[in-house]
Amino acid sequence: MPRADFRFSFPKRVRYAECDPQGIVFNSRYLEYLDIGITEYWRAAGIYALSPTAMGPDFHVARNVVEYKKPVLLDEMIDICLRCRRIGSSSIIVDYEIHGAGADDLRAIGEQVAVNVEESRGAPAPVPDWVVRCFEDYEGRPLRAEKAAA
Template sequence: MSSKSLKSRIQLKVRFNECDPLQIVWHGNYLKYFEDGREDFCIQHGISYLDMKEYDLATPIIKSNCEHKLPLQYGDTFEVETSFHPVDAAKLVFTYKIFKDDKLVCIGETTQVFLNESQELVLIAPPFFLDWKKKMDLI
């Protein structure tokens, strides 16, 4: 498998409703920031959730982790860097880095699998996904 990875970067701002009473971002919201980064990545690189739906597939997250380095606070502007890491298995692996003023705030990773319309696990990478990986020079 290729060692190449694709990336995207999106800028976001901490909203009031994402903070606890101390105006620090509640830890669960970092997974939402990962989702914002992942959705932006997929749109930029031509493999959106709508593409999955077109092929009657869902891609639920089966694993996620998040390691906090520094807190974000209400009003902070920050960037989410999302990287796709190709693997041989029929799954999507993304890593995330959140930066504020070039300081690393948080790192994380998610893994998604493919489910068909009957909600059964798809064990072989769907043809459109393999075509996309070829187009992106990942295989």
């Protein structure tokens, strides 16, 4: 999708420890970059500021997909771009992309599905309305499955 479709991006410099001996980022680090992006995206959307608990609501990752396009190299600046695509009854789907410095420098794309639970070993629970409002206000569009489809 066009980079302009992402309201949120977070810059990050690639560190030595994230790379293999050839100076290319290990594939597993892309999920760490996603985790950094999710944390900062939630902060930007106001989730942590409004949460009744210090950690925010309890979402567990149900699915991660990464599609690698071009390598990310040692000491490069990258942008971690995220957007909430849709909110279901108990899940949130987030699209993400990792870009290099150029406007058309796409390095990876993917998605994450996270499910809200009431406790660490609990069953899926509805996404709280205040969380939906935070993401919809931040993205400036409806995200609930039934509203987004209409």
